[in-house]
Amino acid sequence: MKKLRTALQRGCTSLTQWFDTDYGNDDLAAIRAKPDKVEFIRVLPFIFLHLGCLGIFLAGWSWTAVAFAVVLYLVRMFAITGFYHRYFSHKTFNTSRPAQFLFALLGATAVQRGPLWWSYQHRHHHKHSDEAEDAHSPHQHGFWWSHIGWITSARNFPTDYSQVRDLAKFPELVFLNRFDTLVPFLFAVALFTLGHFLGAFFPTLGVTSWQLLVWGFFISTTVLFHATSSINSLAHLLGKRRYETGDDSRNSFLLALITLGEGWHNNHHRHMSTVRQGFYWWEIDISYYCLKMLSWTGLIWNLKPVPLAAYETNHPLRARKNLSANHSSRA
Numbered sequence: 062m063k064k065l066r067t068a069l070q071r072g073c074t075s076l077t078q079w080f081d082t083d084y085g086n087d088d089l090a091a092i093r094a095k096p097d098k099v100e101f102i103r104v105l106p107f108i109f110l111h112l113g114c115l116g117i118f119l120a121g122w123s124w125t126a127v128a129f130a131v132v133l134y135l136v137r138m139f140a141i142t143g144f145y146h147r148y149f150s151h152k153t154f155n156t157s158r159p160a161q162f163l164f165a166l167l168g169a170t171a172v173q174r175g176p177l178w179w180s181y182q183h184r185h186h187h188k189h190s191d192e193a194e195d196a197h198s199p200h201q202h203g204f205w206w207s208h209i210g211w212i213t214s215a216r217n218f219p220t221d222y223s224q225v226r227d228l229a230k231f232p233e234l235v236f237l238n239r240f241d242t243l244v245p246f247l248f249a250v251a252l253f254t255l256g257h258f259l260g261a262f263f264p265t266l267g268v269t270s271w272q273l274l275v276w277g278f279f280i281s282t283t284v285l286f287h288a289t290s291s292i293n294s295l296a297h298l299l300g301k302r303r304y305e306t307g308d309d310s311r312n313s314f315l316l317a318l319i320t321l322g323e324g325w326h327n328n329h330h331r332h333m334s335t336v337r338q339g340f341y342w343w344e345i346d347i348s349y350y351c352l353k354m355l356s357w358t359g360l361i362w363n364l365k366p367v368p369l370a371a372y373e374t375n376h377p378l379r380a381r382k383n384l385s386a387n388h389s390s391r392a
């Protein structure tokens with residue numbers, strides 16, 4: 062009996078250690094000093110995620126399953142852009158502690174690790190954009206490294222809590238960050254169960270548990286991952302630059318549509334503390350519109366506006382007018 066208890070305790074401890082992303086990260090400086098290298102063990106989750114998409118050949122499809130994939134893509138993209146990025150990383154608005162936890166929980170379903178890791182990496186990117194230290198600069202390390210490779214390198218795996226002290230003081234956020242596979246796992250199980258329930262009680266929907274798992278989790282999450290990653294890779298390669306920012310961030314209408322506003326990346330690199338990334342009405346920024354609506358409910362407040370300086374020096378229409386004025390005066 063005693064032996065069984067000890068074995069169970071040992072089993073629980075090693076299981077906890079396996080899922081605890083902070084375990085073994087004590088010597089942070091040594092881990093961060095390691096050279097960049099693709100680690101096969103960290104590539105496995107991505108292979109698993111992509112292979113899961115092939116499940117459509119077994120599970121088939123239905124309009125309900127496709128609708129779930131699209132809606133979950135949009136909701137979780139908003140969770141990443143509105144909460145992981147504009148709230149946790151940049152604090153561009155305020156909210157209450159319970160709402161902050163819910164935002165972190167929703168963000169964690171996107172399978173892009175915990176809110177503190179995400180914020181730490183992102184703040185580091187802003188500090189060293191397109192320099193040698195930037196973990197995902199396409200100019201320093203090439204397109205594929207900036208898109209996916211950097212996440213598989215051991216040196217980018219731990220969270221440096223000293224860089225996110227404002228978030229690390231909340232134990233509930235630290236817990237979500239440490240056990241970052243827990244929420245995605247429960248999310249996948251919930252989808253599978255919901256599919257079973259819908260199939261049994263609403264057969265006209267034509268959906269099954271496997272369909273919801275494949276479409277709602279694997280396909281939706283894979284597309285979400287590549288769309289988010291395109292901001293690290295493509296948004297530093299393609300598009301126009303309005304501001305001189307010392308890096309190669311760019312504005313792209315197409316990327317802004319796909320990522321609900323994050324494509325206005327050059328605007329964001331220049332004025333990162335504003336909640337808005339599209340500075341003009343034609344710069345579609347769906348995350349901002351959603352956050353604005355959320356502020357009407359009182360759930361979030363103190364949305365930081367675009368500073369006037371952003372318009373004074375770089376208004377594209379004014380710039381065009383000045384150009385033509387100079388041209389006509391010369392003529």
Ligand SMILES: [Zn+2]
Pocket residue numbers: 186190292293297310326330
């Ligand atoms: Zn960037």
Ligand SMILES: [Zn+2]
Pocket residue numbers: 146150151183187329333
């Ligand atoms: Zn940012």
